[in-house]
Each structure stands twice: as structure tokens, then as C-alpha cells.
Amino acid sequence: MNSEITYQLVIDMEGVSLNGKTSDDCPAVTDLHQWLTALYQYLEVDYAKFHKMDHLCKLAFLGTEFLKKEVNLDRYEDDDIALVFQNSYSSLDTDQKHQANIDHQKASPAAFVYTLPNILLGEIAIRNRWYGENLFFLKEQFNLKEWIESSETLLQSKKAKVVIGGWAEVLGQHFELRLYMIQGGN
Numbered sequence: 001m002n003s004e005i006t007y008q009l010v011i012d013m014e015g016v017s018l019n020g021k022t023s024d025d026c027p028a029v030t031d032l033h034q035w036l037t038a039l040y041q042y043l044e045v046d047y048a049k050f051h052k053m054d055h056l057c058k059l060a061f062l063g064t065e066f067l068k069k070e071v072n073l074d075r076y077e078d079d080d081i082a083l084v085f086q087n088s089y090s091s092l093d094t095d096q097k098h099q100a101n102i103d104h105q106k107a108s109p110a111a112f113v114y115t116l117p118n119i120l121l122g123e124i125a126i127r128n129r130w131y132g133e134n135l136f137f138l139k140e141q142f143n144l145k146e147w148i149e150s151s152e153t154l155l156q157s158k159k160a161k162v163v164i165g166g167w168a169e170v171l172g173q174h175f176e177l178r179l180y181m182i183q184g185g186n
Contacts, residue, residue: 003152007181009066011059018070032173036062043069047127054094055175057120060085060168063179064124067164071181073128082160083121083134084150087169090138091117120168133159142167142178155184 010017016026016039027038036058040050043065053061067073073081118136125134133154139146144166151163167178 003148003155003182003184005148005180006183007067007071007179009063009177009179011063011066011177011179012175016066018066032170032175049123049127053123054091054097054119054170056087056091056094056117056168056170057123059170059175059177060120060179061123061127063168063177064128064164067179067181068128073162076161078129079131080161081128081130082132082151082154082163082165083124083130084137084147084154084163084165085117085121085135085168086137086139086142086147086165087117087167088138088140089169089171091119144178144180147180148182151182155182160184 008017008019014022015028016023025042027035027042032055036055039062040058043062045062045065047061050058050061117138118134121134121136125131135150137150147166151160151165154160154163162181162183164179164181166180167176169176
């Protein structure tokens, strides 16, 4: 099976690019926390849990919100959509903040939840009521070919009709999201 990517979104320090076209309307990147909040407002999302998420979850979450504005996913059943993501730092950004809180005896279960990178899968799935397969791989660097192969396995085995995911990375002020969508035959 040679699936084609039907959608590509890149969010990084350069801004937001949809299918190779840079969006001039999005807020400029300065501080990551402020920028993610501005992007949330720009997309006019209404989801109270967003403000409790860590930066990694917010980045992937906002990417899927962009996708939903571009692609009508309502035609799929709630278990037809799979999520497959990769990164190299896991949840290190949140882990470091959580450890600092422990050191200062201010540890919070709300922060501890985000010390697993696959929580971003849960946040996206809960928001959208997508109950399909979801996978999170740790890799040294993003390999699009491997991501496509993992996605095609889900499509070929009929465990999904569409796969959304890619690379989601946050560490300090460094961040990158490469979000892709592949559809299988119906």
C-alpha cells in the first residue's frame, strides 16, 4: 500500500504552514507559552482543559484544531481515526518542571499527569471523541517513511480509515510540530 499524505501542517519558530503555504494571519512567535495561548485564541477554540495542558499537549492539540478547520472529519466513525506520534524528548520539558516543583515541595498531581508523552494522545482523543488506535513512539529524529509505514499498518489491518499524527516536540522554547494525515480506502 502506498498511501499519500493528504494533509501536512508544520508549526515551528517560523510560524504555521498548511500544505506548504505559510499562514500570514497567525500570531508571531515570541514566548512559547504566550504564543500557544495566542494561537488558541486565533483558532477560536473553546475548550477549558486547554489551559491545564502542558506545552507538548497544547502544540499537538492546536495542530489537530487546524486540521479540523481544513478537513471535514465528521464523516468518520469515532473509532475510524487513529493517532500516531513520535518525538525524541518524550515529556522531558514537563518532567523538568515537575522535578523543580518536587524540589521546592510544590509537587502537583495536575503536573504529574503530563510526565508521559502519550497524554497528548488522550487529550486529542477526549476532545474529539476519537476512540481509534493510538501510538506514541520515541525516536532520535523524525523519520517520515517510518511514520507512514506505521500508519499504513493500521490502515491495511482495517484498524483505522484515517491516521493523524507525526512529530511533536517541545523542550524549553524549542518546539516543532509536523502533523500529517493519511486516509485509507473506504
